Amino acid sequence: MAKDGQWDDLTVRLASAAGMAVAGVLLIWLGGVWFALLTAAVSGIMIWELSRMIAPDRASEALQLAFLGAAAVLLARALPGFYALPILAAPALVGISLLKRHRAIFVAFAVAILIAGYGLSSFRDANGVVWLFWLVLVVIATDVFGYFAGRMLGGPKFWPRISPKKTWSGTVAGWIAAALIGVLFRQFTNAGPDLPWISVALSMASQFGDIAESAVKRKMGVKDSSSLLPGHGGLFDRFDGLLGAALFMLLVAQLVYVPEVRF
Known part of the structure; x- marks a missing residue:
């Protein structure tokens, strides 16, 4: 059974979720460059959060990796498909040199994030x-x-x-x-x-x-x-x-x- 206080965060959660849902639905519907920009921005922010979790003392490096990740998603969309994987892997490889610990975790999740961002944008256009x-x-x-x-x-x-x-x-x-x-x-x-x-x-x-x-x-x-x-x-x-x-x-x-x- 639910306990007192278990629903205290519900209003805030619903309000922010509604805002994300409206923006997401609109940009998915528009597709093309608009959805590509959304996937690139979300991918970059997630790379930044991942970097900050792994190395909270390296704020500037986290920002660099975030911008590289977002740029990689957009560049992979703009070039022929066979360039996509090396472009998407590049920010993860740069992260190996910038982050001094938990590099394997960063590489695995960074590549997954960037492939998903690029893949969803391409999938929207094709399907x-x-x-x-x-x-x-x-x-x-x-x-x-x-x-x-x-x-x-x-x-x-x-x-x-x-x-x-x-x-x-x-x-x-x-x-x-x-x-x-x-x-x-x-x-x-x-x-x-x-x-x-x-x-x-x-x-x-x-x-x-x-x-x-x-x-x-x-x-x-x-x-x-x-x-x-x-x-x-x-x-x-x-x-x-x-x-x-x-x-x-x-x-x-x-x-x-x-x-x-x-x-």
Whole structure:
């Protein structure tokens, strides 16, 4: 059962989440250069937060890596596709020389962030806007239903050593919510009958992204990746699930044909 004070941060969380949602939906809908700028900015800020968590004493280096990351996403979009991977890997390799500890963690997460930023922008252009809305809604539903179910129902912890607040009730609620999003999109689009279970798989990838970022924060001894977003911490805290889900979706898109989905 929920305890007193458990909902104290809800108003602030909802207000900042609503602001992010409106801006995100608008720029996803516009696509093209506008969505590319969004993915580049978010990628750069997440690189900055990652750098600050790993090396809080190297503020100027974190800013350099943030600008390099954002520029890499835009440059990779502007050049032919076979240049993308080395361009996206470059900021991570620069980070090896600028950061003196936890270099492997930085490289792994930096490359993942930049591939996701570049990949989502390219995917939007190639496959249309509907898949992006599906991705975002699955991640949001997983997070929101998991939050409320975990607070209200409680129960056994999912992985207490890594993410002490995550419960099995919240985890399963996230899967159920994702399946419902899949059912909803199947009714209003020309997507195939497999969408509900694919949505659950996407939800699991989102939760894995959340757990991975929690593991980094726990290792670095920090509560939030930054304090940029009231009630949420940093962009990395808010987009860790989206990072995991986006990488899963982009990987699947490399293995199977993804048709353009229309309402």
